[in-house]
Amino acid sequence: MRNHQVVSAWLEQELAAGRLAIGSRLPGERAMAEQLGISRASVREGTRVLEALGVVRAGVGSGPQAGTVITGNPALALDSALRLHVASAHLPVKDVVETRLLLETWAAAHASPDSPALARAALLLDEMDQHDDGPDGFLERDALFHVALAEAAGNVLIGAMMGSLRGSIAAYTQRLTARLPDWSTTSDRLRTEHRAILDAVLAGRGETAADLVRDHIEGFYREAGVPRDASDSFRRQALSITMPNT
Amino acid sequence: MRNHQVVSAWLEQELAAGRLAIGSRLPGERAMAEQLGISRASVREGTRVLEALGVVRAGVGSGPQAGTVITGNPALALDSALRLHVASAHLPVKDVVETRLLLETWAAAHASPDSPALARAALLLDEMDQHDDGPDGFLERDALFHVALAEAAGNVLIGAMMGSLRGSIAAYTQRLTARLPDWSTTSDRLRTEHRAILDAVLAGRGETAADLVRDHIEGFYREAGVPRDASDSFRRQALSITMPNT
DNA sequence: TACGGCGTGTGGTCCGACCACACAAGCTAT
DNA sequence: ATAGCTTGTGTGGTCGGACCACACGCCGTA
Incomplete structure (x- = not known):
């Protein structure tokens, strides 16, 4: 040793x-x-x-x-590790998105309606309605909303993983919005879907919430026109991710 | 900086x-x-x-x-991080097991029957039949078997996570075997279940494989006397998760 | 009593040195 | 000519000591 x-x-x-x-x-x-x-x-x-x-x-x-x-911050390790491994092209962005889909769907299905994290999620949705500051601000709050959902599921590990996964592909998601035919239309749809997801969770209808989350995420990528063989494009996008403290 | x-x-x-x-x-x-x-x-x-x-x-x-x-070894980061965070009691073992269940179920459902990793998995099962070297050797190969299944699903991240999760609770699992009423009985059952899982994957019956994996894992913990509460509905989740447009 | 300087302990950084190691080139003995 | 040993070179691993910036809390002073 x-x-x-x-x-x-x-x-x-x-x-x-x-x-x-x-x-x-x-x-x-x-x-x-x-x-x-x-x-x-x-x-x-x-x-x-x-x-x-x-x-x-x-x-x-x-x-x-x-x-x-x-301290107890598992997300920190995942965060930096994922970023570097994505940068080294050892971790295809496809795998990251796939994993994110799996974790978020699970979280939506298992989120406790009583969790205080849901109150935060609701606040974020209100902000998204009030401040119309373009895709960037929207995505920022969108990310926090999804993480809040994960935390409501009461699994520290999955919550940490989700946060890190989002961080490692944040730049990629941002670029995707440029491909959207019309942002305001998409934005409206996403907002409506967010409400539906949160309502389902609050009502204790976990299965419904999970379905909505899956459609929500897949719909976004589909509308943004994710290429069929995405790995190459994904990789190139991922490389533009930079350290936040540089 | x-x-x-x-x-x-x-x-x-x-x-x-x-x-x-x-x-x-x-x-x-x-x-x-x-x-x-x-x-x-x-x-x-x-x-x-x-x-x-x-x-x-x-x-x-x-x-x-x-x-x-x-190198490109994301599992290493997860491994040491998870071990320490579990040790600090910041990560409940329950969360780790829960996450493992989620990932493994997904992997079984999505494993490609053509994957070369499955050949390795089959070899491991043969070894488990031939070498009867007690719980330790068995668990070692059992871990490798499950990781091979994950790799067959074609997601590097999930494979790495699964391996690390197993590692972080390896000591815990080892302790559990001591609580088993009769090891050879359990061992026989696990072996049979392994074969059934692998056969289902090779036959392309992902849903069946996922079911078997869930029963396999839950059965072990139940037999070892660990009360498992919330662990339903993994099957439905895992099966529906795929990358959009792929 | 209010305030400002300063001691003290913390991590952050640097330097220069020496060690164990593993390979490769060259020398030596057969 | 060849097998085997010796030596050179570059690698990471470790060490001790030094100095710095920093932030708090003490204490003397006004």
Whole structure:
């Protein structure tokens, strides 16, 4: 085992033993280095990995926001991993869209009508009605709406996956809107469909909601004229995705 | 942007521009440090992240196996991430099992009868018949069998996710076998079910295969004494999910 | 009492060094 | 001539120490 892996191994043990939990602060890098018998550089490499996996968050300075703290953000790992693998063309966008369809349909079918996430979803739909700020703003809220639905299903993993999947193909979706014959027509239709989906979920009609979600997503891609053999085009689109913090 | 993030940002650009692809060798750490204007320590931290995400693989020495090479292994990222998040109790095992059920059911329904992965699956079943090396060896091949099924469905992402999900709850599953009343009885049943699943897939009866997979998984947990509540309606979902226009 | 400077501990970055490793070229003994 | 050993070279892996920016909280001062 390489030295930097000692850090994650140690953390996993601590978590399993209950000595650490989400919100706990890790020892300082210098202390951990001495404690684990490795150099601070190795500790840092290990911490960097944990950070990339969404397990910890590092903060400088002092006070409550400082130090390395255990978080629970699985979406972070999926997010960066998916983006890079899509960029390397190892992950066809087709697979991502397919997976998204599967997860979202499931989420719609299993969303609890009582979930507070649905209130957020309703708010987003209101915003989409009021602010008519073009495809970009619409898609932004559309994405949040779908993620809210996923969260309402009460499965953390699927919620995280969905959010990351959307992020990794956001740029692609944006380009698709350019192919639409008439945005305002499509926009109206999507809005109506959103209401229907949310109503179905709130009424506890999960199966209906799932059907509506599937039609909603497939309809969008169909109307945007997704090419039959999409893989090539998909790939080219996906490559334009860039890091948000560049 | 912290310096170590420069590495992944740079790599993403290179991938997008087509100057690098899977299989390419990255410049040496010392060269990259100079090229990117950062220290070698920062380059190493960035490389470590890429490695954790399954994007690159580092090898010492010289020759074809040496240097940092771009790979395409999304499962690696999911694997370690899921393990840690499950350990931190941020990811309930219930969510993982639920997700696994969803993905595997879908995979069984969409597996192509012509896929070469199915030949591998058949080989694994033969091995499970011949080598009776207890629960551990059995579970090992069982895991590979299910992953092979996922690959036969032709979705890299779902295949990777499935493999990782299994890995993240491997220890848990192993513990479960201890609760079984009689291993050899269970083992025989699982073997029979495996054959039935594979036969259904090979015959192109996706829906039947999905049903069998769901019963197969749920049956195991039920026999091991795990109360499974909400797990209906996977079949209908999974069957209807496909890419538009494909 | 209000305020401002400063000590202290945190992660962030860098440097230079040495190690283990694996291959390839060249030397050596047969 | 060839098999086998030696050495050179470049790779990632690790280390210790140094300095920086930062943010908080203490404490002296007005």
